[in-house]
Amino acid sequence: MMAKCSLQSTDPHLCQSLDGLSHLAETRRFKAWFLDQFGVLHDGKKPYPGAISTLEKLATTGAKMVIISNSSRRASTTMEKMKSLGFDTSLFAGAITSGELTHQYLQRLGIASSKGLGLQVVENVEEAEFILAHGSEALGLPSGEARPTSLEDLEKILELCAAKKIPMIVANPDYVTVEARALRVMPGKFHSPVHRNTVKGKYLAL
Structure with a gap:
């Protein structure tokens, strides 16, 4: 089902209906992509159909891709999980996760070391x-x-x-x-x- 836009505007680029990411990738307008993982790239058990090939096509445009996730895992563990599911993690510039931010927060409180929580x-x-x-x-x-x-x-x-x-x-x-x-x-x-x-x-x- 294609998305519908209810905004009234004369700017044709303000709101568009799209069949998928391929159209956006082909325009090469976007230099960075922030991608969620659960429910977007995979279902926790396996990649969604076309997810891996779509990322590979995005990479050919020179765009930087970053995973953003509410996962409680740290960024490095998230990358390991993505690799185990068949994703080429070299395509990503990095990952930002709730787990990584939590670890950094605990470090700022002085109750976590750089290597682990301790x-x-x-x-x-x-x-x-x-x-x-x-x-x-x-x-x-x-x-x-x-x-x-x-x-x-x-x-x-x-x-x-x-x-x-x-x-x-x-x-x-x-x-x-x-x-x-x-x-x-x-x-x-x-x-x-x-x-x-x-x-x-x-x-x-x-």
Whole structure:
């Protein structure tokens, strides 16, 4: 289905109906492309039909392509994921993700090193000094593993955290994400303000 424009203008370039990206690529008017990944380039499991070939054609125009994503993964991990799905990551100038920005934020707070977070994961609310929410299906363990946890049980944990006024950092603000043909709830459903002087080193990992 082609998009329709309701704006009234005499400028033919202000609003146009397009069949796809190929027309825009052929014009060579755009020097940079900012591309989302989930629901745009792939469905979390495999690339969408024509996505890889379209990017290859865009690259021939000399345009720079950057991935922008609410993914809680860091930029380097995002590139690894794209490569595993069959995308040529050399075509991208880089990636900007919520996970990367979260890591940089923690560094500015002085509780993350340049190589990693350097934080201590705890299993109970009583020990936690803040919550780091980057998923909605498991609870992180001190061992580095994750324990599958229902959304209902996570909500109960968050209710306890809210009662103790424990701050939360949300590494992925999406309300839902695309996974194959289904929509999955994401941490954007959980929201709590973060105050710089309350975020320390021990945290619950969602």
